[in-house]
Amino acid sequence: MPSAVSLLPVLEKLLTATLACSPTTGPTFTGLRCKECGHAYEASARHVCEDVCFGPLEVVYDYEAIRARVSRATIEAGPASIWRYRDFLPIQGDPIDVGTGFTPLLKANNLARRLGLKNLFIKNDGVNMPTLSFKDRVVSVALTRARELGFTTVSCASTGNLANSTAAIAAHAGLECCVFIPSDLELGKVLGTLIYNPTLMAVKGNYDQVNRLCSEVANTFGWGFVNINLRPYYSEGSKTLGYEVIEQLGWQLPDHIVAPLASGSLFTKIRKGFDEFIKVGLVDDKAVRFSGAQAEGCSPIAQAFAAGRDFITPVKPNTIAKSIAIGNPADGPYAIDIANRTGGSIAAVGDADIVEGIKLLAETEGVFTETAGGTTIAVLKKLVEEGKIDSNETTVAYITGNGLKTTEAVADAIGAPFTIEAQLDSFKAAWQQAQAQH
Numbered sequence: 001m002p003s004a005v006s007l008l009p010v011l012e013k014l015l016t017a018t019l020a021c022s023p024t025t026g027p028t029f030t031g032l033r034c035k036e037c038g039h040a041y042e043a044s045a046r047h048v049c050e051d052v053c054f055g056p057l058e059v060v061y062d063y064e065a066i067r068a069r070v071s072r073a074t075i076e077a078g079p080a081s082i083w084r085y086r087d088f089l090p091i092q093g094d095p096i097d098v099g100t101g102f103t104p105l106l107k108a109n110n111l112a113r114r115l116g117l118k119n120l121f122i123k124n125d126g127v128n129m130p131t132l133s134f135k136d137r138v139v140s141v142a143l144t145r146a147r148e149l150g151f152t153t154v155s156c157a158s159t160g161n162l163a164n165s166t167a168a169i170a171a172h173a174g175l176e177c178c179v180f181i182p183s184d185l186e187l188g189k190v191l192g193t194l195i196y197n198p199t200l201m202a203v204k205g206n207y208d209q210v211n212r213l214c215s216e217v218a219n220t221f222g223w224g225f226v227n228i229n230l231r232p233y234y235s236e237g238s239k240t241l242g243y244e245v246i247e248q249l250g251w252q253l254p255d256h257i258v259a260p261l262a263s264g265s266l267f268t269k270i271r272k273g274f275d276e277f278i279k280v281g282l283v284d285d286k287a288v289r290f291s292g293a294q295a296e297g298c299s300p301i302a303q304a305f306a307a308g309r310d311f312i313t314p315v316k317p318n319t320i321a322k323s324i325a326i327g328n329p330a331d332g333p334y335a336i337d338i339a340n341r342t343g344g345s346i347a348a349v350g351d352a353d354i355v356e357g358i359k360l361l362a363e364t365e366g367v368f369t370e371t372a373g374g375t376t377i378a379v380l381k382k383l384v385e386e387g388k389i390d391s392n393e394t395t396v397a398y399i400t401g402n403g404l405k406t407t408e409a410v411a412d413a414i415g416a417p418f419t420i421e422a423q424l425d426s427f428k429a430a431w432q433q434a435q436a437q438h
């Protein structure tokens, strides 16, 4: 079997050749660029500015080409998945299509009334395909790109959902898969990975330790790590959460968004998605406030925001919101900058509030989210109470994962069924008791 590493130079040459041609059908991305110093790199598997400043790399697009090719009508005629936005994504050929994206945007009237808002929407990625979290977006893009770059083995450092997604989509694409998680994850996340039969490494340590180990493995084994050496491509998948909300609001921007922060990538890429649609003329520019949500037990970005710092002091995670428990968030400074520049805020809530947030969303809107979504709803509530979200603002809360994966978090907080005999009398007695309780 030829190793992925030895194939790379050939593929890079091919890529450069293809990128040079075809204004209407070829790829619209032109390479990578350092987010800090602007130094250009070819579109290979790399994520840091090794030549100059060690800043993060980002995908660069030819927006004139996109503008010439794309309209509201062409997008609306596309598939009901993230691939309707493929000209904004860093892929060359056919996507790995597992139906990811175009999840519901619910008008949340009951929750809005409860919180004192008038125009609240829930973007529900808890029903994303194939593994019920927003990670399906980033992995669909990363593995498509991994395949194009010639990788045959793919991997990731995960807080749970990423492992589910990488294992599932790798299975569909026929790629070898080895994923790494902290060993203390919820059963649903572990089982929801193993079922796809990857090699699963449960590392005795927290996410930040898992991530450090994976950087070494990436250097030694030449695998495609979706959130390490493929990170510039991976993170672009999150932009689709921005595009979809614009389209689902009838080609308009919201006034305020609230989203959870782990590494901060999702948050910054929603902003990039909005900016790109403005830039190519798909939506009118308007101020949008960006607010972020963290769990108190792992809130390095919220702490820096509160202290008016633009740098992150790493923390050791200790929270039930494991999927967003990253103690040393790579995109933290960019997230703080966006919140500051847009007049938003970044806040943290405790584990008890997170459980209340999960229950509140379920009881009012029929949406069962995991701990990250509970964090988002609890922060939304807190920001309204503190007057940081105006009742008239069109507000979108991003729900990023499904509650059936983190049942441990709520098991003790939701009561129990009435166990009865299969007889009418037994039911009547229980019903009376139930009435008294409600």
Ligand SMILES: *Cc1c(COP(=O)(O)O)cnc(C)c1O
Pocket: 133, 134, 135, 161, 162, 260, 261, 262, 263, 264, 265, 266, 267, 323, 324, 370, 372, 373, 400, 401
């Ligand atoms: C990964 C994840 C996030 C946020 O991730 P970022 O690293 O900030 O992009 C949010 N919610 C859930 C459920 C996740 O799994």
Ligand SMILES: [Zn+2]
Pocket: 034, 035, 036, 037, 038, 039, 049, 052, 053, 054, 055
């Ligand atoms: Zn640089």
